[in-house]
Amino acid sequence: MNKTGLLIMLLALLGNSMQAQNKLYGTVENNGKPLPYVTVRLLETDSTFVSGVTTDTLGKYVFSNIEKGNYLVALSSIGYKPAFIQIKMSDKNLEVPLVTLETENVVLGEVVVKGSSFIRKDDHVLVIPDKQQVKHASTGYDLLYNLMIPNIEVNKRTGTVSTFGGEVSLYINGEKADYRDVQSLRPRDIENVEYYDVPTGKYANDVAAINYIVKKRQSGGYIFADGKQTIGYMAGDYNIGGKVDHGNTSYSFWGGHTMQKYKGSIVDKNETILFPDYTVYRNRETTAGNYRNNQQYMQFKVSNVNKKRNLSAQIALVRNETPSDENYGLLDYSGHYTYSTRSTDSKQEQNLSPSLRLFGDFNIGKNQTLEFTAKGSYTQNDYTRQYTENENNSLSDVKEDLYSFNFSANYNIKLQHQNSFGIDIRHYHNITSSTYAGDYSSWQHLWTGESMFMLNYSQRFGKHFTMILRPGLSWMNYKLHTEDVRRYCSLKTSSRFSYQFNKKQQLTLAADAGVNQPDISYMNNVDQTVDFLQIKRGNPFLDDMQLYNISLLYNGVFGKLNVVGGPGYSIYTHNVSPIYYLEGDKLIGSYRSDGNIYGLGIILNISYHVTDNLRTKLAFKYLNVQTRKNYNINLDSYSAILDINYFLKDFSINLFGKIPTEKIETSTLIVSKSPATYGASVSWSHKGWYIEAGTENPFTRHSRYREHADYGVYQYNQVQTSRIYQRTGYVKLAYTFDFGRKTSRDKNDVDRSINSAIMKVN
Numbered sequence: 001m002n003k004t005g006l007l008i009m010l011l012a013l014l015g016n017s018m019q020a021q022n023k024l025y026g027t028v029e030n031n032g033k034p035l036p037y038v039t040v041r042l043l044e045t046d047s048t049f050v051s052g053v054t055t056d057t058l059g060k061y062v063f064s065n066i067e068k069g070n071y072l073v074a075l076s077s078i079g080y081k082p083a084f085i086q087i088k089m090s091d092k093n094l095e096v097p098l099v100t101l102e103t104e105n106v107v108l109g110e111v112v113v114k115g116s117s118f119i120r121k122d123d124h125v126l127v128i129p130d131k132q133q134v135k136h137a138s139t140g141y142d143l144l145y146n147l148m149i150p151n152i153e154v155n156k157r158t159g160t161v162s163t164f165g166g167e168v169s170l171y172i173n174g175e176k177a178d179y180r181d182v183q184s185l186r187p188r189d190i191e192n193v194e195y196y197d198v199p200t201g202k203y204a205n206d207v208a209a210i211n212y213i214v215k216k217r218q219s220g221g222y223i224f225a226d227g228k229q230t231i232g233y234m235a236g237d238y239n240i241g242g243k244v245d246h247g248n249t250s251y252s253f254w255g256g257h258t259m260q261k262y263k264g265s266i267v268d269k270n271e272t273i274l275f276p277d278y279t280v281y282r283n284r285e286t287t288a289g290n291y292r293n294n295q296q297y298m299q300f301k302v303s304n305v306n307k308k309r310n311l312s313a314q315i316a317l318v319r320n321e322t323p324s325d326e327n328y329g330l331l332d333y334s335g336h337y338t339y340s341t342r343s344t345d346s347k348q349e350q351n352l353s354p355s356l357r358l359f360g361d362f363n364i365g366k367n368q369t370l371e372f373t374a375k376g377s378y379t380q381n382d383y384t385r386q387y388t389e390n391e392n393n394s395l396s397d398v399k400e401d402l403y404s405f406n407f408s409a410n411y412n413i414k415l416q417h418q419n420s421f422g423i424d425i426r427h428y429h430n431i432t433s434s435t436y437a438g439d440y441s442s443w444q445h446l447w448t449g450e451s452m453f454m455l456n457y458s459q460r461f462g463k464h465f466t467m468i469l470r471p472g473l474s475w476m477n478y479k480l481h482t483e484d485v486r487r488y489c490s491l492k493t494s495s496r497f498s499y500q501f502n503k504k505q506q507l508t509l510a511a512d513a514g515v516n517q518p519d520i521s522y523m524n525n526v527d528q529t530v531d532f533l534q535i536k537r538g539n540p541f542l543d544d545m546q547l548y549n550i551s552l553l554y555n556g557v558f559g560k561l562n563v564v565g566g567p568g569y570s571i572y573t574h575n576v577s578p579i580y581y582l583e584g585d586k587l588i589g590s591y592r593s594d595g596n597i598y599g600l601g602i603i604l605n606i607s608y609h610v611t612d613n614l615r616t617k618l619a620f621k622y623l624n625v626q627t628r629k630n631y632n633i634n635l636d637s638y639s640a641i642l643d644i645n646y647f648l649k650d651f652s653i654n655l656f657g658k659i660p661t662e663k664i665e666t667s668t669l670i671v672s673k674s675p676a677t678y679g680a681s682v683s684w685s686h687k688g689w690y691i692e693a694g695t696e697n698p699f700t701r702h703s704r705y706r707e708h709a710d711y712g713v714y715q716y717n718q719v720q721t722s723r724i725y726q727r728t729g730y731v732k733l734a735y736t737f738d739f740g741r742k743t744s745r746d747k748n749d750v751d752r753s754i755n756s757a758i759m760k761v762n
Contacts, residue, residue, distance in 0.1 A: 024063040025061065026097070027059050042072075118562060220244075222739065231729035251300075257294070258294065259294040285330045297319070355376065357374070359372070376406075398437075404429065405427075421456070422457075444526060446523060448477070453473050474489070475487070475489050545593065549568065575595045597627050601621060639658070640659045
């Protein structure tokens with residue numbers, strides 16, 4: 001027997017040693033086929049809520065730790081008539097007779113969910129959207145924002161979702177999703193949302209995870225179009241797509257265009273350069289500028305799903321162009337030099353990236369799953385920068401070919417007594433070749449690879465305590481042309497210990513240790529001219545950053561009030577940050593990895609369901625950050641965000657506000673201060689139409705962003721403003737036309753981010 005089989009047997013024996021608990025289980029079908037993602041609620045005979053689950057891809061559901069007594073099993077799913085079954089639970093496991101749900105053509109807007117919309121499960125929170133939250137949303141981000149989950153922050157304008165520990169990973173029916181996937185979701189197709197604040201199984205590699213449960217159809221299709229136009233400066237986002245379902249196979253396509261055009265940022269920057277025998281003071285004032293960018297994307301996807309597996313393949317193409325990014329400035333030198341001059345900084349960029357992605361999710365037997373993802377892409381990047389000061393000219397022209405390949409495989413098995421075991425294997429690989437011409441001619445060839453192997457074991461003890469252990473290794477390799485191979489082997493661990501006081505309250509202790517590799521654009525032997533006093537230089541000898549986190553989080557639901565809060569402490573060793581030093585009459589800016597950062601934070605997030613029409617959420621965070629070894633910084637920062645939603649028939653009103661915030665960027669060691677932001681939006685939703693209009697900072701004429709940094713020989717203080725930071729507005733219009741039998745909005749898997757190893761001058 002191999003080592004893996006022996007380990008599984010030992011863990012199974014450990015699970016068997018636990019005291020058996022009574023289980024209630026059953027199967028749901030429609031027309032003889034298993035019905036996945038059905039909401040199943042266990043109720044007392046007086047309709048008091050006890051517990052809730054959803055059926056898996058085989059139409060099966062299980063309730064654990066059920067006490068003796070009489071109950072009602074309530075089953076419901078969008079598009080089907082609800083069913084109720086009376087059962088009597090004894091001291092043995094009980095199988096509920098097979099349930100067949102009858103088809104009923106209804107839309108989610110007609111369904112009213114009673115009881116708590118936040119249902120605490122063993123390893124996640126099941127959030128059931130209500131009628132108001134669904135009706136007044138046009139995308140997956142809108143719905144997630146309306147749900148007001150206390151522990152996560154949703155910026156539906158930028159498509160970012162974060163929590164105390166970092167970025168929240170997003171999934172759709174268990175498949176990894178990105179910005180366009182979620183942006184394309186139609187809220188009325190979303191049955192519920194799973195929030196994994198204590199991730200296990202396929203989500204065990206995430207800080208936290210959101211999984212949208214979306215209903216799958218067998219026939220029909222849709223065509224959709226949406227557009228968003230900014231008022232105040234030129235910016236737009238326009239998309240079109242469609243889907244056709246035929247039996248177990250679906251065909252989807254998407255395409256879109258985005259663009260921005262506005263005057264460049266106005267910057268007032270004071271710099272000090274401390275040479276050994278003299279000091280140079282420089283004031284740089286940006287007097288004019290302009291910025292233009294456009295992006296196009298398209299994708300075609302084929303999916304085939306049955307009760308045993310989910311397969312999909314997709315091809316995508318993304319084109320990005322920045323034909324103009326120009327700034328014109330006035331420079332005043334004093335100290336060692338005393339004169340004034342003008343400067344011009346002009347950058348252009350073009351990117352083209354085709355990609356292919358394959359996904360497979362298999363049910364192996366009753367309690368085992370195997371999932372794999374493979375993605376390959378090629379990116380062609382062209383970058384040009386011209387800088388002039390007085391009569392001096394600088395040119396950098398870079399062409400890059402970047403090949404990327406990612407692979408992941410995840411195996412999980414549920415053992416007999418509230419425990420499970422899993423294996424997670426991942427590999428990420430980049431090969432880049434860049435040709436630099438202009439001031440410095442160079443050819444850079446770099447390949448980087450990271451392989452990870454993780455084990456995942458979870459065990460629930462009785463009704464209250466859950467333990468998750470996730471040990472593993474990370475193996476990183478870097479090879480820059482003309483340099484030796486650099487290899488790093490690091491321990492990665494992730495542990496969770498949760499105590500569930502009852503169905504409404506939980507306390508979780510989390511401890512993590514991991515590693516991050518440096519940005520590939522830092523790892524080179526390139527010199528780039530910033531200006532005629534400063535040169536930017538790469539560093540191919542950077543160490544991997546080690547991360548250590550520990551946190552204690554309380555989560556409580558008290559009727560209409562939801563509270564999440566607790567402290568956390570983080571340590572980053574070998575943090576990659578800038579370093580400045582002098583070579584003759586030049587200031588060299590490069591990167592170092594010998595500093596440490598320590599962070600202590602406390603959060604308190606509260607959401608309150610005031611009435612069916614009025615919802616509020618308040619998020620507060622305190623953070624103290626200290627640096628060691630390279631630069632000494634000690635900063636206390638506070639942030640608070642308030643959101644208010646009011647629903648009235650077909651209309652929705654949203655108000656939001658955020659206090660001024662000062663923070664330190666760990667990658668640059670820049671201390672920045674952002675002004676207060678506030679705004680409002682009004683939306684109207686009716687059948688297939690959705691219209692939204694909003695504004696940000698409507699009464700603010702001059703929002704200024706301040707930042708400063710002290711790198712020893714180089715110091716600066718800067719005030720920046722731009723048209724995009726001032727009072728702005730937007731109008732959004734979306735329409736969906738369904739044909740045939742109504743079908744769910746599929747997910748758009750286009751990754752529109754552009755990866756590059758080119759070292760650029762900011």
